Amino acid sequence: MSTSTSAAVKREARLDTAVAEPTNVLIVGVGGQGVITVSKILAQLCLQNKLKVKQSEIHGMAKRGGAVFSHVRFGSEVYSPTIPLGQADILLALEWAEGLRWLSYLNPDSGTFISDTQMIIPPFSCRDRERGATSNYVHRTLDQVKQHVPNAFAVDATGMATELGNPRTANTVLLGMLSTALDFTVEDWQAIIAQSVPPKTLQVNQKAFVLGREWIQSDKHIAAREHVEEATPPAAPMVDNVVVDLEITEAWCKGCDICVKMCPERCLVLNSNEIVELTDPDACTGCRLCEWLCPDFAIAVHVQKIETTVAEHR
Amino acid sequence: MTNGSASLVRFQDAAASAEPEIRSFMGNEAIARGAWEAGVKVGTAYPGTPSTEILESLGTYPAEDVDAQWSTNEKVSLDVAIGASFGGVRAMCAMKHVGLNVASDSLMSQSYIGVNGGLVLIVCDDPGMHSSQNEQDSRVFGQFAMVPVLEPSDAQEAKDFTKLAFALSERFDTPVIVRSTTRLSHCRSPVVLGEREQFSTKGFKDIPSKHVALPSNARIRHPIVLEREQKLKEYMNASSLVRWEPGSKEFGIITLSTCYTYVREVIPQASILKLGASYPLAEDVVRRFCDSVERVLVAEELEPVIEKELRAMGIEIEGKKYFPRVGELSPEILREGLHTAGIINELPKTTDFNVETVARPPVLCAGCSHAGTYMALRTIDARVMGDIGCYTLGAIEPLKAMDACVSMGASIGMAVGMAKANATDKPIVATIGDSTFMHAGIPPLIDAVYNNANITVLLLDNHTVAMTGGQDHAGTGRTLRGEETHRIDFEQIIRAIGVKWIKTVDSYDVGSLFRTYREAIQYDGVAVVISDRPCALDPVKIKGTPFQVRSDGCTACQMCMNLACPAISWSNELFDGHHKVKIDQTTCIGCSMCAQVCPSDCIQLNEAGAT
Ligand SMILES: Cc1ncc(C[n+]2csc(CCOP(=O)(O)OP(=O)(O)O)c2C)c(N)n1
Ligand code: SF4
Numbered sequence: 028m029s030t031s032t033s034a035a036v037k038r039e040a041r042l043d044t045a046v047a048e049p050t051n052v053l054i055v056g057v058g059g060q061g062v063i064t065v066s067k068i069l070a071q072l073c074l075q076n077k078l079k080v081k082q083s084e085i086h087g088m089a090k091r092g093g094a095v096f097s098h099v100r101f102g103s104e105v106y107s108p109t110i111p112l113g114q115a116d117i118l119l120a121l122e123w124a125e126g127l128r129w130l131s132y133l134n135p136d137s138g139t140f141i142s143d144t145q146m147i148i149p150p151f152s153c154r155d156r157e158r159g160a161t162s163n164y165v166h167r168t169l170d171q172v173k174q175h176v177p178n179a180f181a182v183d184a185t186g187m188a189t190e191l192g193n194p195r196t197a198n199t200v201l202l203g204m205l206s207t208a209l210d211f212t213v214e215d216w217q218a219i220i221a222q223s224v225p226p227k228t229l230q231v232n233q234k235a236f237v238l239g240r241e242w243i244q245s246d247k248h249i250a251a252r253e254h255v256e257e258a259t260p261p262a263a264p265m266v267d268n269v270v271v272d273l274e275i276t277e278a279w280c281k282g283c284d285i286c287v288k289m290c291p292e293r294c295l296v297l298n299s300n301e302i303v304e305l306t307d308p309d310a311c312t313g314c315r316l317c318e319w320l321c322p323d324f325a326i327a328v329h330v331q332k333i334e335t336t337v338a339e340h341r
Numbered sequence: 342m343t344n345g346s347a348s349l350v351r352f353q354d355a356a357a358s359a360e361p362e363i364r365s366f367m368g369n370e371a372i373a374r375g376a377w378e379a380g381v382k383v384g385t386a387y388p389g390t391p392s393t394e395i396l397e398s399l400g401t402y403p404a405e406d407v408d409a410q411w412s413t414n415e416k417v418s419l420d421v422a423i424g425a426s427f428g429g430v431r432a433m434c435a436m437k438h439v440g441l442n443v444a445s446d447s448l449m450s451q452s453y454i455g456v457n458g459g460l461v462l463i464v465c466d467d468p469g470m471h472s473s474q475n476e477q478d479s480r481v482f483g484q485f486a487m488v489p490v491l492e493p494s495d496a497q498e499a500k501d502f503t504k505l506a507f508a509l510s511e512r513f514d515t516p517v518i519v520r521s522t523t524r525l526s527h528c529r530s531p532v533v534l535g536e537r538e539q540f541s542t543k544g545f546k547d548i549p550s551k552h553v554a555l556p557s558n559a560r561i562r563h564p565i566v567l568e569r570e571q572k573l574k575e576y577m578n579a580s581s582l583v584r585w586e587p588g589s590k591e592f593g594i595i596t597l598s599t600c601y602t603y604v605r606e607v608i609p610q611a612s613i614l615k616l617g618a619s620y621p622l623a624e625d626v627v628r629r630f631c632d633s634v635e636r637v638l639v640a641e642e643l644e645p646v647i648e649k650e651l652r653a654m655g656i657e658i659e660g661k662k663y664f665p666r667v668g669e670l671s672p673e674i675l676r677e678g679l680h681t682a683g684i685i686n687e688l689p690k691t692t693d694f695n696v697e698t699v700a701r702p703p704v705l706c707a708g709c710s711h712a713g714t715y716m717a718l719r720t721i722d723a724r725v726m727g728d729i730g731c732y733t734l735g736a737i738e739p740l741k742a743m744d745a746c747v748s749m750g751a752s753i754g755m756a757v758g759m760a761k762a763n764a765t766d767k768p769i770v771a772t773i774g775d776s777t778f779m780h781a782g783i784p785p786l787i788d789a790v791y792n793n794a795n796i797t798v799l800l801l802d803n804h805t806v807a808m809t810g811g812q813d814h815a816g817t818g819r820t821l822r823g824e825e826t827h828r829i830d831f832e833q834i835i836r837a838i839g840v841k842w843i844k845t846v847d848s849y850d851v852g853s854l855f856r857t858y859r860e861a862i863q864y865d866g867v868a869v870v871i872s873d874r875p876c877a878l879d880p881v882k883i884k885g886t887p888f889q890v891r892s893d894g895c896t897a898c899q900m901c902m903n904l905a906c907p908a909i910s911w912s913n914e915l916f917d918g919h920h921k922v923k924i925d926q927t928t929c930i931g932c933s934m935c936a937q938v939c940p941s942d943c944i945q946l947n948e949a950g951a952t
């Protein structure tokens with residue numbers, strides 16, 4: 028390198044812009060499911076086939092049960108590490124709602140959607156303590172997905188792996204399915220799987236791979252489609268809509284604090300006279316815990332039913 | 342000298358000829374590799390996403406080659422690297438963007454002083470704030486400190502630029518920053534491996550007029566720094582760090598870092614000027630490039646750093662008019678901007694499928710030792726000044742017992758201020774993690790004692806830097822390479838500072854937590870409670886006998902769910918219209934906290950479920 032200003036900047040001939048577009052595989056799931064492992068296996072396979080490959084993930088929060096995604100792009104040349112919206116060739120989902128979350132990344136004309144029907148409902152969405160509360164887990168069937176992407180497969184890979192005797196091979200079942208959509212040879216796939224799994228589990232993993240591969244190639248997926256519809260949670264329960272009224276007998280309260288500590292809604296406090304007080308009536312769900320726990324019967328919870336309706340899925 | 346610009350071409354050449362080894366590296370691993378190949382002798386860091394893996398990876402190279410260490414905080418880590426550079430060896434320190442704020446005091450002066458052995462800072466920005474408290478653009482620091490900022494675009498360049506950074510550092514007598522972003526640090530792509538350069542120590546050079554930052558010396562050094570800037574500009578003008586890829590005469594883009602890859606993806610027909618460094622600018626080349634095309638846009642992430650420079654040079658360009666100043670850039674955002682600018686006609690078709698699936702925010706782990714702490718804390722109804730770590734999740738429902746959180750170590754100082762403001766009847770509590778305490782929590786605790794503040798400090802000692810993936814620190818008794826070392830005793834430090842009221846409690850003993858916190862807030866003065874229990878994930882993944890809910894006893898009060906344990910969720914059974922709960926047997930680690938708070942006593946050990 029020279030510091031002289033006169034040296035002309037090297038103008039590089041444009042790399043061939045006609046290089047084939049890279050193949051884009053988006054792998055998604057929930058922290059702990061093995062999204063990163065699956066994408067590393069695919070990336071390694073590409074590398075061994077002398078392809079350029081980029082694998083991009085955000086894994087800062089992965090271990091905490093959050094959504095995890097990994098973009099794998101490969102071909103003779105790859106620029107952006109992330110797959111542009113609407114350009115994923117394959118969306119491989121290890122969990123149903125995660126598959127739906129990323130559907131807009133799939134190429135609407137030619138994309139292939141492969142998803143495990145496993146549903147992991149985050150406890151975070153079970154935080155509503157009202158009567159008849161429902162989690163807000165998404166409910167969509169494979170047929171609804173098919174209206175947006177033609178090639179869609181939903182499969183109970185976890186179930187298939189469990190039948191094989193090792194539920195942890197579910198991802199290998201999915202790799203078997205993925206293999207039908209990519210150009211690598213079966214031998215290459217088997218070799219990379221052998222490199223990536225613990226030797227003790229090699230045989231069951233190889234079986235799992237074949238199982239997944241054959242499943243897509245046969246018409247078994249028709250049967251499994253019914254399975255997704257079944258797996259959709261049942262209709263919301265009937266609920267009683269109620270009004271709750273808390274009756275506090277101040278004279279009996281000795282300020283022991285038990286109800287204040289134990290109220291799950293934290294809507295009770297001890298006031299300046301050390302007597303319990305309801306501070307947030309809207310938050311009270313009428314769970315009766317304070318009524319049951321008060322050693323001095325100072326709290327009575329009155330729950331009055333108004334009407335019965337069907338709880339709505341939110 | 343390494344030529345970063347031709348990385349892709351080199352990749353092909355290499356594959357064709359002698360077949361050097363090619364490996365798929367994360368950007369961070371590539372940076373570590375580059376430093377090792379450059380003969381780095383001392384590498385330091387304080388962990389911080391997305392930079393953490395750099396030192397973890399450097400620690401996998403032979404100990405004879407490189408001393409890789411976790412430092413107490415970023416400033417210490419830079420100071421250690423500076424000392425090593427003075428000592429005549431090549432030194433590197435890595436940090437996340439906000440770490441540079443902490444280290445900046447030394448950087449500003451070291452810029453005047455220069456280097457002996459090459460001194461390289463790796464700074465990893467987090468556009469989009471995937472796991473950070475802000476998305477500051479560190480490139481501004483480069484301009485501020487007047488040190489060069491190299492910006493690789495993929496893993497190969499990350500390795501090559503890091504190597505080059507050491508050479509530039511010595512050649513121009515300056516610290517050099519290599520700036521990465523989450524997207525580069527955590528993206529894997531193929532890297533051609535090279536040999537390690539044998540770098541023998543230059544030995545200490547006794548030049549007090551250069552090495553001692555006294556006003557009289559610094560006055561002489563400042564103009565030298567300005568000259569250096571000029572020389573660096575000249576260097577950049579001729580350097581292959583800058584790559585001109587001719588294309589359309591109508592339209593050109595100036596870009597760098599991963600933004601370059603988005604540009605190549607979206608608009609390969611444009612003329613492209615890829616800068617390898619955002620500071621100092623290759624001014625002559627930039628001028629010629631702008632003259633050669635009719636319209637020029639700058640595509641850069643976050644702040645308009647280059648755009649402003651070009652404007653200052655009197656060049657007509659556009660940039661942030663079309664591209665956002667917030668968040669990560671991506672091919673689709675770039676495409677949209679170019680569409681608005683009238684450069685791209687059509688946007689590609691996307692699937693018209695838009696459903697809200699389900700939110701999956703990060704949560705504390707099952708059995709996290711912070712859960713009971715915040716549950717207990719919420720009931721004492723205090724003003725809680727929080728800090729940064731896994732326990733910041735104590736700020737959200739259902740724990741919701743943190744009122745403010747600003748930066749590493751800020752909690753105790755903020756609590757002192759709160760107490761001095763005397764604006765609340767509530768007790769004032771600071772919560773701080775073990776690693777954060779060591780990072781920046783000790784000086785404010787001294788401040789609290791010195792200034793006689795009436796506050797309670799909860800030191801949440803989970804024996805690791807959990808948030809960033811479970812690294813060791815001075816309080817764990819292990820080094821970065823896993824060797825045993827002296828373990829700092831928190832209680833001794835706190836006592837030595839002059840705190841009179843100290844208690845240690847088991848973070849899993851919910852009853853004691855309630856009682857101890859109540860006692861501590863009664864104390865007039867600085868009280869410290871050490872909540873002690875290892876993190877459920879690191880250094881050892883804990884898995885005990887799981888607990889299960891006896892469903893016929895569950896009254897659906899969902900008290901246990903206030904712990905925010907992800908193993909606990911609704912069962913299908915209802916009681917009086919409310920959901921009963923169930924415990925996921927594979928997720929539960931058997932911490933027993935839910936059983937302790939269950940008013941109906943229906944959460945019990947499942948001996949049959951023990952693994
Ligand atoms: C200046 C700065 N450096 C590093 C980080 C990255 N970081 C976030 S939290 C954290 C440490 C947390 O450790 P600790 O205090 O022990 O709490 P824990 O996560 O273990 O609960 C670090 C290093 C940061 N946010 N800011
Ligand atoms: S990693 Fe450790 S400290 Fe962080 S949430 Fe999990 S158990 Fe808690």
Ligand code: SF4
Pocket residue numbers: 707708887888904906907908909924928929930931932933934935936
């Ligand atoms: S014992 Fe309870 S709180 Fe602890 S991990 Fe298991 S379910 Fe969660």
